[in-house]
Amino acid sequence: MKISEDVVRHVARLARLAVCDEEVHGLASQLSDILEYAEQLQQVDLTGVAPTSHPFPLKNVLRTDVPRPGLPREVLLANAPDDDGEQIRVPAVLEG
Amino acid sequence: MGKPYTVKQMLVSMASGDTQPSDWTQHSLGIIENTDDKIGAFLQVNGEQALQRAHQLDDQAAHWRASLSTTGATTQGLFGIPYALKDNMCTKGMGTTAASQILANYIPPYSATVAEKLTQANGVMLGKTNLDEFAMGSSTEHSAFQKTHNPYNLNRVPGGSSGGSAAAVAAGMVPFALGSDTGGSIRQPAAFCGVVGLKPTYGRVSRFGLIAFASSLDQIGPLTQTVEDAALVLQYISGPDPLDSTSAPTVTEDFTRLLTGEVKGLRIGIVRDISAVGMDPQVMTAVDKAVAVLAGAGAQVVDVALPHSAYAVASYYLVAPAEASSNLARYDGVRYGRRVEGETLLDMYERTRSEGFGMEVKRRIMIGTYALSSGYYDAYYKRAQQMRTLIRQDFDEAFQKCDVIAMPTTPSPAFAFEEKSANPLQLYLDDIFTVPANLAGLPGINVPCGMSNEGLPMGLQLLGKAFDESTLLQVAHGYEQLRGFTMPSPHGLEG
Numbered sequence: 001m002k003i004s005e006d007v008v009r010h011v012a013r014l015a016r017l018a019v020c021d022e023e024v025h026g027l028a029s030q031l032s033d034i035l036e037y038a039e040q041l042q043q044v045d046l047t048g049v050a051p052t053s054h055p056f057p058l059k060n061v062l063r064t065d066v067p068r069p070g071l072p073r074e075v076l077l078a079n080a081p082d083d084d085g086e087q088i089r090v091p092a093v094l095e096g
Numbered sequence: 097m098g099k100p101y102t103v104k105q106m107l108v109s110m111a112s113g114d115t116q117p118s119d120w121t122q123h124s125l126g127i128i129e130n131t132d133d134k135i136g137a138f139l140q141v142n143g144e145q146a147l148q149r150a151h152q153l154d155d156q157a158a159h160w161r162a163s164l165s166t167t168g169a170t171t172q173g174l175f176g177i178p179y180a181l182k183d184n185m186c187t188k189g190m191g192t193t194a195a196s197q198i199l200a201n202y203i204p205p206y207s208a209t210v211a212e213k214l215t216q217a218n219g220v221m222l223g224k225t226n227l228d229e230f231a232m233g234s235s236t237e238h239s240a241f242q243k244t245h246n247p248y249n250l251n252r253v254p255g256g257s258s259g260g261s262a263a264a265v266a267a268g269m270v271p272f273a274l275g276s277d278t279g280g281s282i283r284q285p286a287a288f289c290g291v292v293g294l295k296p297t298y299g300r301v302s303r304f305g306l307i308a309f310a311s312s313l314d315q316i317g318p319l320t321q322t323v324e325d326a327a328l329v330l331q332y333i334s335g336p337d338p339l340d341s342t343s344a345p346t347v348t349e350d351f352t353r354l355l356t357g358e359v360k361g362l363r364i365g366i367v368r369d370i371s372a373v374g375m376d377p378q379v380m381t382a383v384d385k386a387v388a389v390l391a392g393a394g395a396q397v398v399d400v401a402l403p404h405s406a407y408a409v410a411s412y413y414l415v416a417p418a419e420a421s422s423n424l425a426r427y428d429g430v431r432y433g434r435r436v437e438g439e440t441l442l443d444m445y446e447r448t449r450s451e452g453f454g455m456e457v458k459r460r461i462m463i464g465t466y467a468l469s470s471g472y473y474d475a476y477y478k479r480a481q482q483m484r485t486l487i488r489q490d491f492d493e494a495f496q497k498c499d500v501i502a503m504p505t506t507p508s509p510a511f512a513f514e515e516k517s518a519n520p521l522q523l524y525l526d527d528i529f530t531v532p533a534n535l536a537g538l539p540g541i542n543v544p545c546g547m548s549n550e551g552l553p554m555g556l557q558l559l560g561k562a563f564d565e566s567t568l569l570q571v572a573h574g575y576e577q578l579r580g581f582t583m584p585s586p587h588g589l590e591g
Contacts, residue, residue, distance in 0.1 A: 008462070015421060015465040016428065017458055018446040027462060033521045034463055038410045041479040044486075051481030052488060054312050054342070055298045055537025056562065061341040075205045081435035090430055091441045 001035040003028050099585060100268030103325040107171040111164055116157050117176025121150035121220050124178040128222070128269045131589055136244045137254075137264035139183050140191060141223035150176060150220050160218075174219040174332055180273040182261050183224035184231055185316070186305040187211055194307045195239035196229045198433045198452030208305025209340065210274060210316055210333045217332040222270060225260030229454045230424065231276055231309045233257050234284055234523060237513065238456040246289060247586030248552055252510040255285030258319065262289040265319045266586050272320045272329050276306055277540075278313045279412055280505075280530025286319055286542040287505035287555025290583050292572070293319045294326040297563050298537035299344030301330075302337035310419035311342070313412075313534040323543065323573040327351035330565065346563060354566045359574035360394030362567070365498030370405045372507035372528045379554050382546040383504045386556045389578050390502075390571065400494035400501060404486040405532050411487065412531040413524050414467045414480035420457075421464030427452060459520060488536045491559075500571045501559040504529050505542045509552035529557055539565050541572045544583050551587060 008027045012019045019027065073086070082089040101123075109115045125143050132138055153160075153176045160175050181187065184194045186204035188211075193199045207215075214221065228238035236244045236259025244259045246252040247267040254263040258275025262285035265273050275282040277295035286293025294317045301316045308314065318329035330351050337343045366387060391397045429435035429448030436451050438444035453461070467476035494501060507526055516523045533540040538559055545556035556575065560568030 003466075007466075011462055011466050011469065014469060015461050016425075016442070016445045016449055017453070017461065018450040019458075023455075023458075027459065030459060030520055031462060031466065033519075034413060034524070035466070035476070037521055038414055038476060038480075041407060041410050041414075041483055042475070044404075044407065044483065046479055046482040046486075049482040049485050051478055052484040052535075053481055055488070055535075056344065058299070058342065058344070063338040063341075071205050076431075079202060079205070079432035081429060081433070088431060091438065091444050093441050 001032065001039060003031040003035060100321055101271055102321045103174065103177050103271045103328055104171070104322070106177055106271060107175065110157065110176055111161060111171065113161060117153035117220060118147060118150040120176055121146050121178050121222070124222055124270055127267070131267050132269065134245065134250060134589065135247055135263050135267055136242045137225055137260040137267065137269060138180065138223045139193065139195065139226050139241060139260065142190065142221070146178065146220050146222045153218060153220070171328070173217040174214065174329070176218065176220060177272070178220045178222050178270050179214065180223055180225050180261060180264050180270045181211060181221060182227050182258050182273070182275050184227060184276060184307040185211060185274065186307070187221070187224070192224065192307070193241070194230045195227045195241055196452065196454070196457070197240045198427045200434060202433055206305065209302035209337045211305065213333050225264055225273055227260055228257035229457050230307065230420070231257040231278055231281055232420070232456050232460055234280065234526065235516065236260065237517060238454055240454055243513065245588065246510050247588045248290060249510065250588045252512055252552065253288065255288030255510060257281040259285045261319045262286050262291055262293065265289070265291045265321065267589065272318050272325055274316055274333070275319050276314055276316050277534065278309050279416060279527050279534050282317050282319060283505050283530050283540055283542040283555070283557060287553065288510040290544045290553030291319055291321060292323055292326050293317070293542045294330060295533065295540045296330060296334065296565055297344070297539045299342055300334050300346065300539070300563065300565070302340040302343045304337055304339040308423040310416040311423060312419060313416060323541070323569055323576050324352060324355055326541065327355060327569045344563070349566065351566055351569055354570035355573045356570070357574055357577045359390055359571055361396065362500070362571060363396045363398050363498040364390055364571065365398055365400035365494055365501040367400055367402050367405070367501060367503055369401055369403060370503060370528065373525050374507055376508035378548050379504050379506070379508060382554045383502065383556055386545040386575060386579065387502050389580070390575055393574065393578050398498050400497055402490045402494060402532065404483065404490050405528070407483050408487055408532045408535060409525055409528055411480040411483040412527065412535060413463065414476050415484060415535070417460040417464030418467050418477050419464070421461045421468065424457070424461055484535045487532055491536045491538060495561050499567050503557050505555035505557035509548045509550065509554055533559050538562055539568050541568055543572045543576055545579065547584065553583065
């Protein structure tokens with residue numbers, strides 16, 4: 001699978017990464033190499049094989065529903081890049 | 097430099113009253129001070145806090161010794177043992193960076209379960225070790241902050257991603273350190289630095305507070321001087337955790353109980369159909385010799401097949417980046433970590449992530465995003481997961497015929513800085529021996545099995561059945577007792 005520079009730009013947008021032209025160039029060839037290598041998975045007959053998303057079957061793992069205190073707001077806000085003392089501040093989400 | 101002390105030796109010495117916790121913390125801090133400017137294993141050392149804690153334990157030492165004599169135990173807990181944590185494990189009130197610019201100023205408001213457990217076991221945490229950014233890499237060269245040098249040769253990498261933990265243990269700075277292993281990140285640096293590195297069964301150790309890379313593959317484990325120490329540490333970090341719903345409902349067991357030195361009658365599987373590009377014949381010879389040592393002591397060697405292992409790297413390098421792309425979506429400059437301001441919200445996200453992440457992390461996010469994107473999901477991600485099923489089934493079948501599987505940990509000993517940075521795929525291919533265990537969730541251990549002509553450590557890897565760390569440790573320990581040599585001290589620090 002040859003990955004074009006346009007595809008790299010599209011995927012970077014999906015991944016919320018700004019990439020410069022030089023990075024786009026490098027990524028196009030590296031991603032092509034890696035995905036071409038992964039092409040070998042196309043050669044194996046995988047009909048009817050169930051996918052594994054987790055190594056062991058653990059189902060319905062529940063703990064007792066006991067109320068416990070969460071972290072206080074000021075502790076969580078201490079790591080926020082920008083806040084007004086009560087809430088986290090971000091650039092405008094809706095225009096106008 | 098003398099042979100580093102083991103956890104066991106420190107415990108025995110303290111149990112006899114010859115030494116007390118602060119002696120060992122001071123000892124460790126002294127070695128860090130004398131050697132870490134050359135090695136670069138630590139991102140952060142917390143000497144003052146550690147000494148304070150050690151002095152508190154000094155006051156409890158008499159009580160601890162009395163409890164030993166009533167129970168007849170030779171050791172109890174990890175009383176007064178200095179240790180280090182890989183810097184992707186959260187420590188309350190102490191910076192945790194994952195070696196990334198995006199978390200450079202992050203101070204977690206809580207601690208990882210493993211950190212809590214080691215505190216309860218009365219260990220003394222000295223600091224946080226270097227890693228490849230977000231644990232993505234196998235040389236620790238992808239750390240945003242510093243290089244870590246291999247204690248056996250300062251011009252070589254320590255391996256990765258737990259390179260700081262491996263180098264710290266190899267250089268004798270701490271008797272044990274924790275690492276995390278997603279595709280070999282404990283076992284491979286252990287092989288490169290000549291120490292023991294254990295990746296437990298997936299779910300054996302809680303991942304709560306471990307900064308997630310690939311959640312279905314990540315597992316925390318110890319790096320130590322000896323197999324016995326690895327068993328001791330595992331005992332105190334393992335167990336189910338209500339804060340991690342993927343932790344397995346196991347009962348805590350004494351992982352040292354089978355460390356008798358006896359391997360007679362155990363079946364060692366060897367795999368003839370797994371091979372690596374650029375396999376160093378010295379490593380193969382050393383591993384063959386190790387298997388012969390076990391056979392000589394009465395273990396039975398049997399051939400087993402892992403026919404789909406040839407596809408393990410392809411499967412891994414789709415599954416792991418896919419999970420990573422999803423896990424790392426949270427670093428957006430909003431709630432914590434670094435923010436780079438932008439005109440719009442989208443602008444802020446993109447600038448924050450582009451400046452905050454290094455190139456290897458971006459590369460993996462890109463692969464993962466591509467593999468999960470509309471139109472490619474079935475062709476890449478789903479097929480990789482189906483292959484994962486076949487790889488698991490290969491192991492199920494192989495373990496019908498054997499108790500553990502032996503193979504190399506890495507195709508070659510430690511490589512030089514920048515030797516492998518030009519071509520990411522080539523470096524990924526070196527993971528052929530380590531990724532199968534992560535895909536199948538199985539436990540694996542590196543035990544040093546010799547030195548190469550260039551004076552670099554080489555590693556034997558043993559893989560065990562799910563949740564059968566005890567047998568795995570038994571064979572690893574048996575080999576360690578029987579191998580007939582002791583690892584030379586790290587000569588990179590001589591002269």
